Amino acid sequence: xxxxxxxxxxxxxxxxxxxxxxxxxxxxxxxxxxxxxxxxxxxxxxxxxxxxxxxxxxxxxxxxxxxxxxxxxxxxxxxxxxxxxxxxxxxxxxxxxxxxxxxxxxxxxxxxxxxxxxxxxxxxxxxxxxxxxxxxxxxxxxxxxxxxxxxxxxxxxxxxxxxxxxxxxxxxxxxxxxxxxxxxxxxxxxxxxxxxxxxxxxxxxxxxxxxxxxxxxxxxxxx
Numbered sequence: 001x002x003x004x005x006x007x008x009x010x011x012x013x014x015x016x017x018x019x020x021x022x023x024x025x026x027x028x029x030x031x032x033x034x035x036x037x038x039x040x041x042x043x044x045x046x047x048x049x050x051x052x053x054x055x056x057x058x059x060x061x062x063x064x065x066x067x068x069x070x071x072x073x074x075x076x077x078x079x080x081x082x083x084x085x086x087x088x089x090x091x092x093x094x095x096x097x098x099x100x101x102x103x104x105x106x107x108x109x110x111x112x113x114x115x116x117x118x119x120x121x122x123x124x125x126x127x128x129x130x131x132x133x134x135x136x137x138x139x140x141x142x143x144x145x146x147x148x149x150x151x152x153x154x155x156x157x158x159x160x161x162x163x164x165x166x167x168x169x170x171x172x173x174x175x176x177x178x179x180x181x182x183x184x185x186x187x188x189x190x191x192x193x194x195x196x197x198x199x200x201x202x203x204x205x206x207x208x209x210x211x212x213x214x215x216x217x218x219x220x221x222x223x
Contacts, residue, residue: 003108004096004223006186007073008135008159009088016060016087022075023221024053025114027182029139029157031064050114050182050216060087070137072184074112076223091159092135096186108223111192113185116214119143122175123208130196132187133164141179144172168200178211189220 018024026035028047036042038057045051060069071088084090110132119141136159143154147169152160162169173179185196199207 003110004074004076004186005082005093006096006133006135006184007075007082007093008091008137008184009071009073009084010091010137010157011060011062011069011071011088013062013065013067014087015062016071016085018053018058018060018085020055020057022073022082023055023112024074025072025112025184025217026051026053026060027070027072027116027137027139029068029070031062031067033067033069034061034063035059036061048116050116050214052114052217052219070182072114072135074184074186074221074223076108091137092161094133094135094161094163096133109189109220110223111185111187111189111218111220113187113196113215114183114217115185116180116182116216118211118214119171119173119179120208120211121173121177121179123171123173123210125169125171126207127168127170127200129167129169129198129200130162130164130185130187131191131194131198132185132196134162134183134185136160136162136181136183138179138181141177142174143179143181146170146172165198192218192220 032046036059138154138158145152
């Protein structure tokens with residue numbers, strides 16, 4: 001039985017009404033958004049500002065004609081057949097296997113890390129994996145993702161899954177432009193604050209560093 005489920009949605013110029021329950025994170029890709037909570041409090045979130053919604057009910061309204069955003073949702077193992085919230089389109093879903101941490105207080109505890117990764121032009125990662133799974137979306141540039149020998153050419157707006165431990169990944173950024181993606185990682189609870197990257201190549205490898213990480217949020221939750 002999976003420990004929980006991750007889903008990734010997109011929305012284009014529309015209102016979305018979200019019920020309480022799942023843990024959610026939001027990334028406005030183009031334009032600004034207004035987030036209104038169940039108690040009537042509202043805030044504006046602008047393009048490029050990763051924002052955590054938590055588990056409460058809320059409404060999302062785009063404030064610009066070209067508004068676009070992505071929304072991640074994490075839920076526990078008891079949820080089955082959940083509907084797609086009105087105003088959103090589902091891009092991907094993943095039933096996450098159990099990733100127990102050494103110091104986890106419960107088997108369903110995980111660390112969630114929401115961040116943007118910018119890559120230098122032409123950078124290529126060595127063969128690697130991660131401590132946990134993550135749904136990702138490309139927001140700028142071009143990226144070739146080789147995952148367990150299968151190659152995908154990604155363009156802005158494309159999404160993909162990296163399952164984590166044991167899955168071999170190589171990323172190759174386009175040589176003539178800056179490339180960036182946003183991801184929500186679901187890590188073992190005891191990996192909170194630690195580097196999620198795990199090298200799979202033998203010997204000493206000079207790991208190229210991305211241009212920048214921007215960590216929007218990290219917290220430990222019970223799924």
